[in-house]
Amino acid sequence: MLPTNRRQQIRDYLNEHGAVQISELSEKFTVSEMTIHRDLAQLEAEGHLRKVRGGAVPVTPPLASAEACFMCQSTPRSQTQMTLHLTGGAAQRACCPHCGLSGLHIFGEQITAVFVTDFLRGNTISAQAASYVINPDITICCKPSIIAFQKREDAVRFQRGFNGDVLNFTEAVQYSQQVMHLH
Amino acid sequence: MLPTNRRQQIRDYLNEHGAVQISELSEKFTVSEMTIHRDLAQLEAEGHLRKVRGGAVPVTPPLASAEACFMCQSTPRSQTQMTLHLTGGAAQRACCPHCGLSGLHIFGEQITAVFVTDFLRGNTISAQAASYVINPDITICCKPSIIAFQKREDAVRFQRGFNGDVLNFTEAVQYSQQVMHLH
DNA sequence: GACAACATGTTATATTTTGTTATAATTTGT
DNA sequence: ACAAATTATAACAAAATATAACATGTTGTC
Numbered sequence: 001m002l003p004t005n006r007r008q009q010i011r012d013y014l015n016e017h018g019a020v021q022i023s024e025l026s027e028k029f030t031v032s033e034m035t036i037h038r039d040l041a042q043l044e045a046e047g048h049l050r051k052v053r054g055g056a057v058p059v060t061p062p063l064a065s066a067e068a069c070f071m072c073q074s075t076p077r078s079q080t081q082m083t084l085h086l087t088g089g090a091a092q093r094a095c096c097p098h099c100g101l102s103g104l105h106i107f108g109e110q111i112t113a114v115f116v117t118d119f120l121r122g123n124t125i126s127a128q129a130a131s132y133v134i135n136p137d138i139t140i141c142c143k144p145s146i147i148a149f150q151k152r153e154d155a156v157r158f159q160r161g162f163n164g165d166v167l168n169f170t171e172a173v174q175y176s177q178q179v180m181h182l183h
Numbered sequence: 184m185l186p187t188n189r190r191q192q193i194r195d196y197l198n199e200h201g202a203v204q205i206s207e208l209s210e211k212f213t214v215s216e217m218t219i220h221r222d223l224a225q226l227e228a229e230g231h232l233r234k235v236r237g238g239a240v241p242v243t244p245p246l247a248s249a250e251a252c253f254m255c256q257s258t259p260r261s262q263t264q265m266t267l268h269l270t271g272g273a274a275q276r277a278c279c280p281h282c283g284l285s286g287l288h289i290f291g292e293q294i295t296a297v298f299v300t301d302f303l304r305g306n307t308i309s310a311q312a313a314s315y316v317i318n319p320d321i322t323i324c325c326k327p328s329i330i331a332f333q334k335r336e337d338a339v340r341f342q343r344g345f346n347g348d349v350l351n352f353t354e355a356v357q358y359s360q361q362v363m364h365l366h
Numbered sequence: 367g368a369c370a371a372c373a374t375g376t377t378a379t380a381t382t383t384t385g386t387t388a389t390a391a392t393t394t395g396t
Numbered sequence: 397a398c399a400a401a402t403t404a405t406a407a408c409a410a411a412a413t414a415t416a417a418c419a420t421g422t423t424g425t426c
Contacts, residue, residue, distance in 0.1 A: 019188050052187040077305050079262045122260050157344035215385050
């Protein structure tokens with residue numbers, strides 16, 4: 001069996017069961033415990049699991065810790081926050097799409113997923129699928145304001161009252177990074 | 184079983200039951216009482232429980248209802264919640280102005296102050312001074328939706344996009360209590 | 367074939383966990 | 397208040413596990 005194969009099967013096995021023991025895996029694949037150790041060490045470095053004494057457990061669901069915005073250091077409101085998930089299971093929080101989008105380039109290739117909170121409904125959505133209102137008449141968090149919405153319709157309705165432009169993800173990224181360069 | 188697993192199961196067991204005994208856990212996991220002692224000491228250091236003689240108890244006494252909306256029992260979002268302060272220092276939380284306003288009469292004379300969160304800015308304001316948008320096209324929490332704003336201008340702008348009526352506190356109370364009586 | 371890069375196993379040496387024993391502190395019954 | 401019973405803590409030894417270093421084997425390339 002290929003090492004790659006074995007490591008994939010370890011991941012599958014871990015996801016099925018809640019945890020795995022090294023002795024268990026060593027028998028299952030008929031390799032030494034040292035080899036399993038090295039497998040787990042590699043998988044941990046890649047962020048696929050967490051090594052504990054005697055075995056491994058799944059990575060804890062990315063905790064929304066009370067950390068400061070990685071751009072402006074303010075405390076994010078759940079209503080406006082943006083989360084960047086990175087390789088290795090780490091996560092970075094931004095206070096609002098303005099900070100989150102303009103900071104995307106900092107982490108570049110490391111980014112595995114970006115989530116943002118729908119401003120009205122409060123649920124978490126993929127940043128790529130969201131619509132953004134840029135520069136409305138109201139400042140919610142940082143300036144220029146960028147507000148995220150799950151449905152484009154909501155963004156348009158918001159725009160009707162508070163003005164600004166409705167952009168998709170790509171356009172919003174472009175905009176926020178242009179603004180950065182002016183500074 | 185992995186030590187990590189055992190400690191997690193101790194936490195689960197403690198949350199199910201209201202308290203745990205060391206002798207009990209020692210038998211359940213077939214380890215010595217000393218091991219359970221050390222588990223509990225570690226979990227206590229991490230803030231997951233409180234050690235007492237012979238066992239452990241949860242850090243937060245099981246007051247499940249303390250966080251729920253006093254009307255509909257849902258968990259309030261900070262963005263929409265309303266707080267009723269009562270004589271004697273007690274407080275009641277509502278998930279949104281709809282629940283909060285229609286539940287005012289329950290506490291009547293006991294109420295000393297009512298606070299509500301501005302939907303856009305997230306700051307806390309006196310409910311009497313707020314403006315409310317009634318029955319917009321979007322449902323934020325309960326139905327019919329009532330959304331609170333610090334500035335009447337914000338409420339009007341929101342109405343421009345999402346329709347509904349803009350009312351002051353007195354009008355909003357009347358409205359929500361009328362709705363109640365229809366049920 | 368010579369060589370480098372990698373994977374694996376073995377051995378030796380830390381480090382951590384666990385159980386046992388002895389002793390201290392607390393609770394309980396009278 | 398006192399003694400007995402229970403529980404907590406400390407110290408040590410044994411077991412389990414982790415890490416490092418080295419040896420062996422495999423694979424692919426030139």
